[in-house]
Amino acid sequence: MSTTSIRKTPLLEVRDLTVTYAGGAQAVRGVNLQVEAGRKLGIAGESGCGKSTLALALLRLLPAGTKVTGEILLNGEDVLAMKWGQVRAVRWAGASIVFQGAMHSLNAVHRIGDQIAEPILLHKKVTPAAARKRAGELLEQVGLPAARTDAYPHELSGGQRQRVMIAMALxxxxxxxxxxxxxxxLDVMIQAQILRLIEQLVSEQDLGLIMISHDLAVLSDTCDRLAVMxxxxxxxxxxxxxxxEGAHHPYSRALSGAFPRIGDLSSRFAPQGLPGDPPDPSALPAGCTFHPRCALALDSCATQDQELRDAGPGRQAACVLVGPEGAAAAPVLPGAEEARSTS
Structure with missing residues (x-):
């Protein structure tokens, strides 16, 4: 195999992934994604749309009784087909997760250095002293003094704890x-610092990144590609x-329109929102699941489900109004064009 073909192999490829919780709730339905080394994929959507479930499924961190089907290819190997010993080896060393809410993820009664050193001792043949030294180096890498290895989580600020979580992930x-x-x-200043840090680490270390958020503005500023769930x-x-800036799916447009545009007073005082909530995963509506909240829904949307279809170069959208035939007949959401023109 040539070097060129190796580079083109995705670091992560998700094929037709479906996650069904005990009780029948389908939290993830037929998702296909891929991430290459050095690239950043953002996943957006409201709470309850399956983003975190997808993240947990990638490393088989879901609760017992959850049914997961499809393929999760990490460096070409299917995580779902691995034995538990292989899965434990992949976690931390092959892929790792930075969870939201660092204070809930860190152990309050253990020093920061010990918590960072723990996965190093589990996955690498090093001495405790070498693991602690590496913990200090990782803290410096994320912008904290190595001396903070002796601190407890409550002695750090929210932004510092988030940096610790990133150090642990690395x-x-x-x-x-x-x-x-x-x-x-996190406040906006610390948020910007954390996002710049993540971008820098991805670039310098040629990492693949999946960033999950409800904030399209953050994802658009940080990531190369964006998937809306x-x-x-x-x-x-x-x-x-x-x-x-130019979403094709009505749901993506609504998410984008919910954020005020700088310099546009009309969007600041009257942001475009979306009434209602995502459907219960155990009681999904027939047809397109978005049609009960969609201002552009056609009669057929109540009975016909929609798959992703070509929406331009490198783009896909799952909407009957997308594509050569749908584009000509597609109505425009009120305020959508004005919002995009001021972005």
Missing amino acids: ACDPGLIIADEPTTA YAGRVVEEGPASEVY
Whole structure:
């Protein structure tokens, strides 16, 4: 195999992934995604759309009794087909997760250095002293003094704890980082610092990144590509800035329109929102699952489900109004064109 073909092999490829919780709730339905080394994929959507379930499924972290089908190819190997010993080896060393809410993820009674050193001791043949030294190096890498290895989580600020979580994720040199709402509850200045740090690490270490958020503006500024999820499915996918500024799917447009545009007073005082909530995964509506909330729904949307279809170069969207035939007849959401023109 040539070097060129190796580079083109995705670091992560998800094929027709479906996750069904005990009780029958389908939280993820037929998702297909891929991430290459050095690239950043953003996953957006409201709470309850399946983003975090997807992240947990990638490393088989879901509760017992959950049914997962499809393929999760990490470096060409199917995580779902691995034995538990192989899965434990992949976690931390092959891929790692930065969870939201660092204070809930860190152990309050253990020092920061010991918590960072723990996965190093489990996955690498090093001495405790070497693992502690590496923990200090990782803290410096994320912008904290090595001396903070002796601190307890409550002695750090929210932004510092989030940096610790990133250091832990990098501890065993994984190829893929999954960041689930990594800037939740942080102020805008610290949020910007954390996002720039993640971007820098991905670039310098040629990592693959999956960043999950409800904030399209953050994802469009940070990621190369963006996938929008609704009711467990990807309803639009493409270059991040294009999806944010010119979404094709009505749901993506509504998410984008919910964020005020700088310099546009009308959008600041009257942001375009979306009434209602995503459907219960155990009681999904027939047809297109978005049609009960969609201002552009046709009669056929109540009975005909929609698959992703071509929506332009490198873009896909799951809407009957997308494509050569649908584009000509597609109505425009009120305020959508004005919002995009001021972005």
